[in-house]
Amino acid sequence: MNETFEFPEGLLGFEDLRELTLTPLDLPFNATFYELQSPRGEVGFLAIDPFKLVPEYSVHIEATIQDKLSVESSEDVILLTLVTLKQSLETSTTNLKAPLLLNLKSKKALQYIQQDPTLSVKHPLKGDA
Template sequence: MDVKKIDVKTKTMGTVAVDSDKIIDFPFGLYGFESYHRYALIEAEYKPFVWMQSLDESNLVFLLVDPFIIVDDYELDVDDKTLSEIGVDSPADVVVFSIVTVPSDGGPVTANLQGPVVINRQNNNALQVILSDVKWTTKYNIVKALKEKGVK
């Protein structure tokens, strides 16, 4: 299968050619950004991060990280009805990311473990879910967690 490239205007990297299979659609948008639906996933310069660049607004970009890299016992309890909204048939079809916050004041870099982004890798539809487990916070200090795990 040939994957075509799409030119994506980014906030910080100019225009970048992105494989069409890296374009995801949020039918309901993200919380607080409900009117923006299409995003491109772009590898970040620093692993393990990924940029999620809006295709609708070049100034709207989110930094993502795989939460399972940060927290060994991270788990999502999302009901099948919610997952069916993006066509998920099997847990194996799901890719999960947390949105990262890098404060301009030099505060800790944090990940939103309470509101992960769930992507159906079969159709590239995505949604943001809110986990009810109070164990997961919106401001999980990922630099501290990665250092404790010995990740540089």
């Protein structure tokens, strides 16, 4: 799946970046990774399925956000979190506080900042990191 998504509001720190292509990656790690790449390849991000790391992770998506993404069914939306790469994947972290919501049907996406103070912006990819 190489899917291109429109990010009308951009990403935190990259507000002008309005289009990213999502590509699954096959990495030797106990999680599912994706690459998000700008159209000309000048900017790229590593993203992960946070539910593989934190099975109890949850996000309450408000009706206004669902409207922005043109969500008709929850099955149409996938949720990923951005990874901050360190020296290795084992020492890298992910941002659980600001997940990416991607509508597979409408191809609209956004970064959603949760107000939950218990969520970390630097959650380890590996429990003992």
